[in-house]
Amino acid sequence: MPPTPAHWQPQSAGKRLKGDSRGDRLGTRNPAILYQAAVIEQALDRPTEAQKYFQQVKAIDPTFDVHAQQSAYLGVGLEF
Amino acid sequence: MNNKTRRLITLGLLTCFALVVWLGMASPSQAHWADMAAAEVLVGERHTQMTLTFPTGLAAFADSDRNGQLSASEVAEHRLELRNFLAQQIRITDTDNRQGTLTVKATDGATVSSSALTAPNTHSTLTLNYAWAAPVKGLTIYYDLFLPEVSTASCLTTILQAGQLKTFVFTPNRRHLAIAPGLGDYTLGGILLAIAGALAWGALHSMSPGHGKSIVGAYLVGERATAKHALFLALVTTVTHTIGVFALGIVTLFAANYILPEQLYPWLSLVSGLMVAAIGFNLFRSRFKLNRNRRSAHSHHGHSHHAHEHPHDHAHGHSHDHTHDHTHGHAHGHSHDHGHTSSHSHVPSDQPVTWRSLLALGISGGLVPCPAALVLLLSSIALGNVGIGLLLLVAFSVGLAGVLTGLGLLLVYAKHLFKRVPTHLRLVKFLPVISAVGITLIGFGISARALVQISAF
Amino acid sequence: METPSPSRLGLPNLWIRSLGIGLPLTIALLIGSQPSVYTQLQATTQAWFNPLAEPYRYPFNASLPRNRSAIPQLRQEIAFYQERIQKDAQRGLDYAALALTYLRMARTTGQGHWYLLAEQTAQQSLTHLPFDNADAQLVLARVAEAKHDFPGALRLAEQLPEREAIALAVTSHLAMGQLDEADQAATQLVDATLSANAFTLQALVQVAQGKPQEALQSFHYALEVEEPGELSNSARLRTTLGRFYYEQGRLELATDLYQEALRLLPGYQPALVNLAQVKLRQGQYNAADRLYQQAIAMSDTMPTLYQPTVLRGQAQIQKQRGNPAIANRLWQEAELLLRETVPTTPSTAQPSFGHQRELARLLLERGNPGDRTEAVALMQQEITLRRDAPTLATYAGALAATERWQEAQG
Numbered sequence: 001m002p003p004t005p006a007h008w009q010p011q012s013a014g015k016r017l018k019g020d021s022r023g024d025r026l027g028t029r030n031p032a033i034l035y036q037a038a039v040i041e042q043a044l045d046r047p048t049e050a051q052k053y054f055q056q057v058k059a060i061d062p063t064f065d066v067h068a069q070q071s072a073y074l075g076v077g078l079e080f
Numbered sequence: 081m082n083n084k085t086r087r088l089i090t091l092g093l094l095t096c097f098a099l100v101v102w103l104g105m106a107s108p109s110q111a112h113w114a115d116m117a118a119a120e121v122l123v124g125e126r127h128t129q130m131t132l133t134f135p136t137g138l139a140a141f142a143d144s145d146r147n148g149q150l151s152a153s154e155v156a157e158h159r160l161e162l163r164n165f166l167a168q169q170i171r172i173t174d175t176d177n178r179q180g181t182l183t184v185k186a187t188d189g190a191t192v193s194s195s196a197l198t199a200p201n202t203h204s205t206l207t208l209n210y211a212w213a214a215p216v217k218g219l220t221i222y223y224d225l226f227l228p229e230v231s232t233a234s235c236l237t238t239i240l241q242a243g244q245l246k247t248f249v250f251t252p253n254r255r256h257l258a259i260a261p262g263l264g265d266y267t268l269g270g271i272l273l274a275i276a277g278a279l280a281w282g283a284l285h286s287m288s289p290g291h292g293k294s295i296v297g298a299y300l301v302g303e304r305a306t307a308k309h310a311l312f313l314a315l316v317t318t319v320t321h322t323i324g325v326f327a328l329g330i331v332t333l334f335a336a337n338y339i340l341p342e343q344l345y346p347w348l349s350l351v352s353g354l355m356v357a358a359i360g361f362n363l364f365r366s367r368f369k370l371n372r373n374r375r376s377a378h379s380h381h382g383h384s385h386h387a388h389e390h391p392h393d394h395a396h397g398h399s400h401d402h403t404h405d406h407t408h409g410h411a412h413g414h415s416h417d418h419g420h421t422s423s424h425s426h427v428p429s430d431q432p433v434t435w436r437s438l439l440a441l442g443i444s445g446g447l448v449p450c451p452a453a454l455v456l457l458l459s460s461i462a463l464g465n466v467g468i469g470l471l472l473l474v475a476f477s478v479g480l481a482g483v484l485t486g487l488g489l490l491l492v493y494a495k496h497l498f499k500r501v502p503t504h505l506r507l508v509k510f511l512p513v514i515s516a517v518g519i520t521l522i523g524f525g526i527s528a529r530a531l532v533q534i535s536a537f
Numbered sequence: 538m539e540t541p542s543p544s545r546l547g548l549p550n551l552w553i554r555s556l557g558i559g560l561p562l563t564i565a566l567l568i569g570s571q572p573s574v575y576t577q578l579q580a581t582t583q584a585w586f587n588p589l590a591e592p593y594r595y596p597f598n599a600s601l602p603r604n605r606s607a608i609p610q611l612r613q614e615i616a617f618y619q620e621r622i623q624k625d626a627q628r629g630l631d632y633a634a635l636a637l638t639y640l641r642m643a644r645t646t647g648q649g650h651w652y653l654l655a656e657q658t659a660q661q662s663l664t665h666l667p668f669d670n671a672d673a674q675l676v677l678a679r680v681a682e683a684k685h686d687f688p689g690a691l692r693l694a695e696q697l698p699e700r701e702a703i704a705l706a707v708t709s710h711l712a713m714g715q716l717d718e719a720d721q722a723a724t725q726l727v728d729a730t731l732s733a734n735a736f737t738l739q740a741l742v743q744v745a746q747g748k749p750q751e752a753l754q755s756f757h758y759a760l761e762v763e764e765p766g767e768l769s770n771s772a773r774l775r776t777t778l779g780r781f782y783y784e785q786g787r788l789e790l791a792t793d794l795y796q797e798a799l800r801l802l803p804g805y806q807p808a809l810v811n812l813a814q815v816k817l818r819q820g821q822y823n824a825a826d827r828l829y830q831q832a833i834a835m836s837d838t839m840p841t842l843y844q845p846t847v848l849r850g851q852a853q854i855q856k857q858r859g860n861p862a863i864a865n866r867l868w869q870e871a872e873l874l875l876r877e878t879v880p881t882t883p884s885t886a887q888p889s890f891g892h893q894r895e896l897a898r899l900l901l902e903r904g905n906p907g908d909r910t911e912a913v914a915l916m917q918q919e920i921t922l923r924r925d926a927p928t929l930a931t932y933a934g935a936l937a938a939t940e941r942w943q944e945a946q947g
Binding site for chain 3: 004005028029030031032033036037039040041043044060061062063064067068070071073074075076077
């Protein structure tokens with residue numbers, strides 16, 4: 001067994017399942033997904049919600065732009 | 081056709097050659113994959129077994145219950161049809177073009193219960209056995225079990241023969257594979273391409289650390305070498321290297337019970353390193369002495385020049401013991417700046433290159449066989465083709481030596497550039513000595529590393 | 538400058554002169570044109586001038602082997618087990634060991650055929666040894682996972698030892714978007730093993746949950762406990778962490794991490810593809826193209842599972858360069874690869890390497906009006922299998938492309 005990392009504390013192994021484990025309320029912080037949500041809100045003529053999403057995008061990734069959106073799904077690693 | 085045009089044409093031809101070799105070496109065009117199949121081939125003396133996993137749809141006629149898999153009972157029921165079908169699509173023939181007698185049976189995994197399986201399987205596995213009456217030497221596999229009009233279909237095949245594993249991918253554009261081929265199975269084009277490949281491989285391999293480039297460079301820089309010397313050096317390296325690899329190959333094949341090749345390498349390195357160090361030390365001694373003599377003769381050198389270039393109306397009856405103190409009333413001083421055209425250079429030594437030193441240097445450079453060349457030879461022998469193996473080995477060694485030749489010729493060519501180097505620089509004067517020191521140090525380094533490896537045994 | 542005459546230089550004829558100039562030029566051309574040379578040179582200089590600080594820099598450089606490719610070793614193992622089976626075809630354990638080797642080959646090369654061999658060999662192993670054959674069960678479960686049959690993988694995981702079962706549970710639940718289950722499994726795995734792999738999986742779960750601070754902490758724990766000699770795990774860890782930083786816009790750090798992964802495992806496809814993604818985003822199309830070329834070159838004669846992504850990336854480059862015809866050709870090639878593994882009708886739906894989603898993304902990227910409806914259909918099929926954030930986002934994108942905004946917003 002590898003040595004214990006510094007400051008690591010074992011978490012509760014018997015964590016209860018939450019009632020709602022649907023995948024559609026995920027709290028994602030993927031800027032590409034949030035950017036897409038903003039575009040959809042814009043198309044639905046909901047500028048306030050759109051602005052909220054755009055601000056979230058900028059808060060996570062200040063350099064996010066149209067190039068980032070175009071290449072968003074051309075990587076490997078955080079999804080299966 | 082003038083010289084310039086000839087040069088351009090030659091450079092163009094060489095560039096084309098480079099392009100052809102590069103294309104040959106570069107990765108093949110992307111092979112699309114679909115309709116995946118996989119096969120394990122075990123090659124024996126009289127029997128070859130292929131365990132084939134393929135899309136069941138290709139033999140749908142045998143899938144009675146349409147569950148996407150051929151069960152043992154379905155295989156038994158349709159054995160003859162399967163045999164005839166597969167004998168058409170997959171043929172394994174010997175060097176006399178005789179097809180082995182084929183028997184087909186279900187592989188044990190076909191009866192695994194569904195609980196052990198995941199999603200419904202789309203593939204079936206069969207065992208194909210090919211048998212010949214007499215031992216076979218070379219085999220050719222023809223594979224054409226693809227879905228019609230699916231250009232991206234492919235079958236990954238592993239081939240195990242005499243303990244060596246090889247992989248090959250059959251596609252609709254690549255349906256043939258020769259395994260353990262005899263000489264006759266190669267086309268002339270194939271052999272030439274293999275030779276070109278070995279040549280390029282040897283050349284590329286010599287660019288990796290080692291192989292005497294620095295030694296050759298350091299040596300030729302300090303000597304009055306010509307192109308002939310550079311070529312001779314390269315030739316000796318080639319021959320030595322070829323003989324060395326062949327000898328090591330013999331040892332590997334026949335004496336492996338007594339001597340392990342990896343135990344020989346450090347000893348060869350030690351011998352090579354000591355030879356290099358000895359050559360370097362000798363060079364250092366001779367160049368240092370020459371340098372010292374030149375420096376002491378130089379003070380009188382001006383006078384003898386003087387006598388030649390600037391005729392005086394008085395006698396110069398002095399010898400080398402003559403001091404500078406004379407009253408000729410010349411306007412010039414005794415420095416290198418004679419103010420006239422010098423017919424010699426102070427940078428390269430006047431030491432002529434000896435064939436013996438070149439021979440020794442070449443032997444030391446080629447003494448340690450490259451493992452890559454050894455692999456080349458042994459692989460060919462394992463495939464039953466000693467002749468081709470030797471040919472490829474020679475090509476490899478020529479490629480390896482070719483780089484040394486190029487380096488040597490470049491240095492010879494570049495030597496006249498040294499005439500432009502400011503000759504009053506001390507460093508330039510000592511360059512031959514420094515290079516000799518470098519050779520000695522390299523030799524000691526090689527020997528030291530070899531000693532460490534030997535002591536590890 | 539006076540041209541030296543041949544006689545003075547001792548060069549007898551034109552051919553020797555040509556050899557003297559042409560051969561070194563030829564060799565330089567041969568070397569310089571190989572796509573791997575650039576990255577190898579980069580890897581070497583990076584070892585000397587590594588911009589990464591601790592702990593991102595690999596700490597076990599002294600133990601790095603010279604030849605870091607696992608493939609020759611795997612080939613030897615395959616040959617070894619095949620020979621043993623040839624001598625005695627009843628040994629279930631040998632089949633299981635061979636199946637595991639095929640699986641490792643599949644994961645190392647990314648080539649799908651090896652999964653097929655692994656599955657077939659594991660099935661043969663279970664025939665000869667139906668009980669206490671965890672290795673064969675593990676292979677079948679991992680192949681199911683690779684084929685994106687996550688429910689099947691979980692079913693098979695029930696028969697595995699605890700640690701293997703939990704690891705599979707993390708990845709399967711994560712892929713299906715069941716984050717609470719994935720979180721619980723990841724916590725159990727970390728508690729049980731304290732391994733770098735466990736912490737990495739936990740970090741992935743936390744990223745999916747939108748907890749970047751916790752995820753970064755888990756990545757750091759993973760780096761703290763990484764062990765020498767496990768190059769593929771270390772490369773994977775750095776690639777994943779690099780992708781995490783990429784999504785926060787920290788492109789330089791992501792680049793350094795990808796390059797560190799490539800230094801550990803030259804030609805490591807995920808790092809190559811991700812590095813190309815960074816260059817693409819930065820508008821460095823030549824650099825991105827070079828990396829894609831290298832990814833293709835490293836795939837030997839068989840395309841890998843990353844091939845469609847590479848082709849899509851190359852298509853994007855051509856599109857940006859204003860070459861729509863070439864871009865279309867590349868998209869077509871990728872589409873052909875993806876279609877061969879996607880079920881033709883929904884009723885015969887079988888998971889197969891998860892290419893539905895990627896095909897849908899390709900159709901949306903290409904932007905042909907006729908492709909959009911099919912993209913929606915593909916994603917409607919995909920979300921019955923999994924509901925993770927990227928899949929739902931792609932579905933939303935497909936709906937948006939067909940102007941079904943309300944559904945997309947839902």
